[in-house]
Amino acid sequence: QQKVQQSPESLTVSEGAMASLNCTFSDRSSDNFRWYRQHSGKGLEVLVSIFSDGEKEEGSFTAHLNRASLHVFLHIREPQPSDSALYLCAVRITGNTGKLIFGLGTTLQVQP
């Protein structure tokens, strides 16, 4: 069973400073990874999807996948206070259910 863990549990950065979030998964055969964010009490907003080793950039969000080391990172360039939210890593399991396994998330606080 795919396991997904995120670190750190919470992160505080200053406005404009790079924020880096880590996600570790257990099944190297997975090939479909997503980062979402959730503002308090709201639904999920997809940020970036990545399917192969390397980097994928979407606006100020860059995902970096390294399946050999079982890591997928999210880097947020020049975060703003409005980027303060819960960031969730999701790994799709193989099969046709479309099922995503989520981590518990990293709570990011961006201070002005």
Next chain:
Amino acid sequence: AQTIHQWPVAEIKAVGSPLSLGCTIKGKSSPNLYWYWQATGGTLQQLFYSITVGQVESVVQLNLSASRPKDDQFILSTEKLLLSHSGFYLCAWSLGTNQAPLFGEGTRLSVL
């Protein structure tokens, strides 16, 4: 215009009472539909998925049921609520399983 609409926004219900949560997708033909649940402080879990009208697959057993009476409608229900049903329920859709699911704004359920 919002593509996915969930109702109600929030519910407070008594243990043992029935529940019905709804989700409507506008402007998309034959989407895959999903129900996810997020317990307070817990991770998001997929409960059900549906790839076509009338067909729903259960992923996690939580004494809940789901139905897809129309192509654009997904219903989550139970006849008797448990305390453990409290949490945040999210509906999501995708066109196929490779696309990142896009989530609604969610329904906050408190069972007392």
